[in-house]
Amino acid sequence: MRNMLSLISSALCRITGRNAGAQTVSELLIDLSEFVNVSSGETQIQRLPPEPPPGSDRAAQLDSEPVDNTAAQVIVSQQFTEFTPEVTFTIKRCELHGLEEGPPDTAVLTRDQGLSFYRTMQTVRRMELKADQLYKQKIIRGFCHLYDGQEACAAGIEAAIERTDHLITAYRAHGFTFTRGVSAKEILAELTGRKGGVAKGKGGSMHMYAPHFYGGNGIVGAQVPLGAGVALACKYQGNNQICVSLYGDGAANQGQLFEAYNMAALWKLPCIFICENNRYGMGTSVERAAASTDYYKRGDFIPGIRVDGMDVLCVREATKYAADHCRSGKGPILMELQTYRYHGHSMSDPGVSYRTREEIQEVRTKNDPISMLKERMLSNNMASAEEFKEMDIEIRKEVEEAAQFAVSDPEPPLDDLCNCVYHNSPPVEVRGTHPWAKLVSVGNS
Amino acid sequence: MAAATRFFVRGASPRLSLSSVCAGTQGSVGANLLKLSPSCVSRIKTHRRHAAHFTYQPDPVPTQYGPTQKMNLFQSVTSALDNTLASDPTAVIFGEDVAFGGVFRCTVGLRDKYGKDRVFNTPLCEQGIVGFGIGVAVAGATAIAEIQFADYIFPAFDQIVNEAAKYRYRSGNLFDCGNLTIRAPWGCVGHGSLYHSQSPEAFFAHCPGLKVVIPRGPVQAKGLLLSCISDKNPCIFFEPKILYRAAVEQVPVDAYTIPLSQAEVLQEGSDVTLLAWGTQSVVKTGRLLISHEAPVTGGFAAEISSTVQEECFLNLEAPISRVCGYDTPFPHIFEPFYIPDKWKCLEAIKKMINY
Numbered sequence: 001m002r003n004m005l006s007l008i009s010s011a012l013c014r015i016t017g018r019n020a021g022a023q024t025v026s027e028l029l030i031d032l033s034e035f036v037n038v039s040s041g042e043t044q045i046q047r048l049p050p051e052p053p054p055g056s057d058r059a060a061q062l063d064s065e066p067v068d069n070t071a072a073q074v075i076v077s078q079q080f081t082e083f084t085p086e087v088t089f090t091i092k093r094c095e096l097h098g099l100e101e102g103p104p105d106t107a108v109l110t111r112d113q114g115l116s117f118y119r120t121m122q123t124v125r126r127m128e129l130k131a132d133q134l135y136k137q138k139i140i141r142g143f144c145h146l147y148d149g150q151e152a153c154a155a156g157i158e159a160a161i162e163r164t165d166h167l168i169t170a171y172r173a174h175g176f177t178f179t180r181g182v183s184a185k186e187i188l189a190e191l192t193g194r195k196g197g198v199a200k201g202k203g204g205s206m207h208m209y210a211p212h213f214y215g216g217n218g219i220v221g222a223q224v225p226l227g228a229g230v231a232l233a234c235k236y237q238g239n240n241q242i243c244v245s246l247y248g249d250g251a252a253n254q255g256q257l258f259e260a261y262n263m264a265a266l267w268k269l270p271c272i273f274i275c276e277n278n279r280y281g282m283g284t285s286v287e288r289a290a291a292s293t294d295y296y297k298r299g300d301f302i303p304g305i306r307v308d309g310m311d312v313l314c315v316r317e318a319t320k321y322a323a324d325h326c327r328s329g330k331g332p333i334l335m336e337l338q339t340y341r342y343h344g345h346s347m348s349d350p351g352v353s354y355r356t357r358e359e360i361q362e363v364r365t366k367n368d369p370i371s372m373l374k375e376r377m378l379s380n381n382m383a384s385a386e387e388f389k390e391m392d393i394e395i396r397k398e399v400e401e402a403a404q405f406a407v408s409d410p411e412p413p414l415d416d417l418c419n420c421v422y423h424n425s426p427p428v429e430v431r432g433t434h435p436w437a438k439l440v441s442v443g444n445s
Numbered sequence: 446m447a448a449a450t451r452f453f454v455r456g457a458s459p460r461l462s463l464s465s466v467c468a469g470t471q472g473s474v475g476a477n478l479l480k481l482s483p484s485c486v487s488r489i490k491t492h493r494r495h496a497a498h499f500t501y502q503p504d505p506v507p508t509q510y511g512p513t514q515k516m517n518l519f520q521s522v523t524s525a526l527d528n529t530l531a532s533d534p535t536a537v538i539f540g541e542d543v544a545f546g547g548v549f550r551c552t553v554g555l556r557d558k559y560g561k562d563r564v565f566n567t568p569l570c571e572q573g574i575v576g577f578g579i580g581v582a583v584a585g586a587t588a589i590a591e592i593q594f595a596d597y598i599f600p601a602f603d604q605i606v607n608e609a610a611k612y613r614y615r616s617g618n619l620f621d622c623g624n625l626t627i628r629a630p631w632g633c634v635g636h637g638s639l640y641h642s643q644s645p646e647a648f649f650a651h652c653p654g655l656k657v658v659i660p661r662g663p664v665q666a667k668g669l670l671l672s673c674i675s676d677k678n679p680c681i682f683f684e685p686k687i688l689y690r691a692a693v694e695q696v697p698v699d700a701y702t703i704p705l706s707q708a709e710v711l712q713e714g715s716d717v718t719l720l721a722w723g724t725q726s727v728v729k730t731g732r733l734l735i736s737h738e739a740p741v742t743g744g745f746a747a748e749i750s751s752t753v754q755e756e757c758f759l760n761l762e763a764p765i766s767r768v769c770g771y772d773t774p775f776p777h778i779f780e781p782f783y784i785p786d787k788w789k790c791l792e793a794i795k796k797m798i799n800y
Contacts, residue, residue, distance in 0.1 A: 141636040142777060193778035204638050204777040218640035219597065220569055253568035256600070281569055283542055289568045353545070417779045418771060430772050431741050439771065 098303035152369035156315025188406035221254030231271035250281025268331035309337030510697035521663035540591025575601035582625035610654030623677035631683035668703030763800035
C-alpha cells in the first residue's frame with residue numbers, strides 16, 4: 001500500500017507532464033535531470049503534485065542549482081515494472097436511502113484498469129470535442145448533445161457491469177455508445193449521417209444502438225419504462241442479467257418514471273435506475289425544476305444511493321454494489337450520479353446564459369474526471385506522464401481518423417428512406433408524397 | 446364539428462364558399478396556370494440543406510388594424526401574448542423555459558413586464574403541463590400552455606383528447622375548458638430529424654371538441670392566436686418553426702382577430718386549386734391538390750379529399766392529388782427527399798392538368 005518511491009522515479013512524475021520537447025524516454029530523462037523533484041511520498045491523501053521547482057523554463061534551469069533535497073541526478077532508466085501495480089484509494093462515502101449499508105468507501109485501482117479508464121474517458125472526451133468542431137463546421141447538423149465532463153459515469157458503469165448486461169439512456173448517448181463497444185469511427189459517421197454509421201446514418205446523434213445497448217432516445221423520460229421492461233425480460237429468462245436505465249435530472253420529473261419505479265419494485269425487477277444529475281435540465285437548474293433535489297430518494301420505496309459522478313472509482317464501486325443488489329433478487333435500486341457537463345445542453349445552447357463561466361471553469365480545474373484519475377495515478381507512481389502523453393497522441397490520431405472517415409464516407413442510398421419502417425416479407429409498398437410514386441420498404445437490410 | 450382547420454386557398458374561384466371547398470372546383474380550364482408561389486429561387490447547390498425549401502412571400506401591409514411594425518413570426522406571437530396579458534388579468538402563460546423567453550424566443554420580455562406569477566416555467570412534464578392547464582382553464586383563468594415541440598405533445602395526448610376536448614360535452618355545458626390554448630412549434634425545419642419535425646395535426650383533427658390552427662405567416666399568426674385565446678373552445682395552435690425567423694411582415698401592433706374556421710382565398714385563378722396550411726403553398730380549380738408535410742396515410746388531406754369528392758364529384762376533372770410526406774418517420778439525412786416541396790407540387794399539377 002505504501003508507495004515504494006525510488007527517488008528517481010518520483011522525479012520523473014510531473015503532474016503537468018509538460019515536457020514538450022521530449023520525444024523519447026531518454027530525452028525525457030535528460031530534460032528532467034535538470035531538476036529533481038522529490039516527493040515525500042504520501043499516497044492516498046496526496047491529491048496535488050509536488051510543486052515544480054521555481055522557474056519552469058528549462059533553459060533557465062540549465063544554470064540553476066539543483067534542488068537541495070537529496071540525490072540530484074537521474075540515474076536509472078524507467079522500467080515499467082517499477083510502477084505500482086495497484087493502489088487502494090479512499091473514495092467519497094455515498095449517501096443512502098432505504099439502505100443500512102452502502103458501497104465501500106475504498107476502491108482498488110490496478111494499473112491496467114487505470115490506464116483503461118484513462119483511455120476510455122480520454123477517447124470520449126476527444127470524440128465529443130471533435131463532434132463540437134464538426135458541428136461548428138456544419139458537417140454535423142441537427143441536434144447534438146455532448147457528454148464531455150460526464151465521462152466518469154459511462155466509464156465507471158461499464159466497468160461494473162458485464163458486457164451481457166443491458167443499458168439504455170437518453171439522448172446524451174455518445175459516451176455510452178462508445179463504452180458499450182461501438183468505435184469512435186462509427187459514432188462520428190452516424191453523427192454526420194453516413195452509411196458507415198452505427199445506425200446506417202438514419203438515426204443521427206440521438207439514436208445510436210449496439211448489442212445490449214438500447215440507445216439513444218430523444219423523448220425525455222421515455223427510455224425508463226423501456227429499461228424496466230428489459231429488466232423484466234432478463235428476470236423472465238433467468239439469465240442473471242440486469243438492465244441499467246439512465247435518465248437526467250430533467251427527466252426525473254416525468255410521470256412515466258414513477259410508473260416504472262412502481263412496476264419495478266412490485267415485480268422486483270433487476271433494474272438499476274440511474275439519474276445523471278448534471279445540475280441543469282437544459283437551461284433550468286435543478287432547484288427551479290424540482291420540489292426535491294434528492295433524486296436518489298425519489299424512488300421512495302426503492303433504495304437509493306447518491307454517488308460522486310466525477311470520480312470513476314466511486315461510480316464503479318456504487319454500480320458494482322447496485323448490480324449485486326439486483327442480481328441477488330432484491331429488486332430495483334436507484335443511483336444518483338452527481339456530475340457536470342461542460343458544454344451547453346446541445347450545440348445550439350452556448351451554455352452560459354444560465355450558469356457562469358466561473359462555475360464551469362471551477363469544475364474543470366477542481367473536479368475534472370480525467371485529470372483526477374491522471375493525478376491519482378501519477379502521484380502514486382502507477383504510470384508515467386510520458387505514457388499518458390503517448391496515449392493522448394494515439395487517441396488524438398484515432399479520433400482524427402474517425403473524423404476523416406465520417407466526412408468522407410458516402411451517405412446512405414435513397415432506397416433506405418423507406419426501409420425498416422415495418423418488418424416486411426415480402427417488401428411492402430410505401431405510399432409516397434404523390435400517388436404515382438411507388439417506393440418499397442424492406443424490413444431487414 | 447371536428448377540428449376547424451384554416452384553409453389557405455390560392456387561386457380559388459370567387460364562388461368558393463367560406464366553409465367548404467366544393468365551389469372551388471367549378472372553375473373552367475382556360476387561363477394560364479398560375480405561377481407557383483413561393484417564387485422559384487435557384488438554390489446554391491452546395492448549401493442545399495441549409496436553405497429552406499421555399500422563400501417566404503410576405504403579405505401586403507394590413508391597414509385596417511391600426512399602426513404596424515415589422516415583425517417575424519416569433520415576434521408576432523410575442524405581440525399577441527403581450528396584448529393578451531395586458532387586456533386579460535386572468536391570463537397566464539406557462540411551459541418549459543418560457544420564463545427567459547422560450548427556446549424560440551416567443552415569450553421574450555413577458556415575465557419582466559407582467560410578473561413571475563403570470564409567466565412561469567414548469568418542470569419537464571408535458572402531461573402535467575396540459576393537465577394543469579385544463580384545471581386552470583376550467584376554473585376560469587385563461588391558460589396558455591406551451592409545449593416545447595409538437596413532437597413532445599404525445600404524453601399530453603390523453604389529457605387533450607380525453608379531458609380537454611370532452612369536458613363541455615360530458616358535463617352538459619356545466620364546465621368547459623374553452624380558456625385553454627396550447628401552443629407548440631410545428632413542422633420540419635431542415636435538420637430536425639425524427640423528434641423535432643413532426644406535424645401531428647391529423648391526430649387532433651380526428652378528435653371532436655378541439656380546434657387545430659396553423660398560421661402561414663406573422664400577420665395571420667397574431668390574429669389567429671388572439672382568436673384562439675378568445676375562442677370558447679380548447680384550441681391547439683401550431684407554429685411552423687421554420688417560419689419563426691424566415692417570415693417577416695408588417696404586423697399590427699394592437700390586438701386584432703382573424704376568424705377561425707374560415708378558408709382564405711389568397712389568389713384568384715381558374716385552373717387548379719391548391720390547398721394547404723402552414724408552410725405549403727396552395728393553388729386551385731376543377732382540380733384539387735392538397736399538400737402537407739405529415740405522412741400521407743391518415744393525414745388531414747385525406748379528410749379534405751374525401752369531403753370534396755363527396756360534395757363535388759361531378760365537378761372534378763382529375764383525381765384529387767395529395768402531395769404529402771412519406772409514410773415513414775421523419776428522416777434525419779433524407780429530409781430533402783421527404784418534404785413535399787414545390788417541385789413535387791409542380792409535378793403533381795402537371796399530371797393533373799394533363800389527366
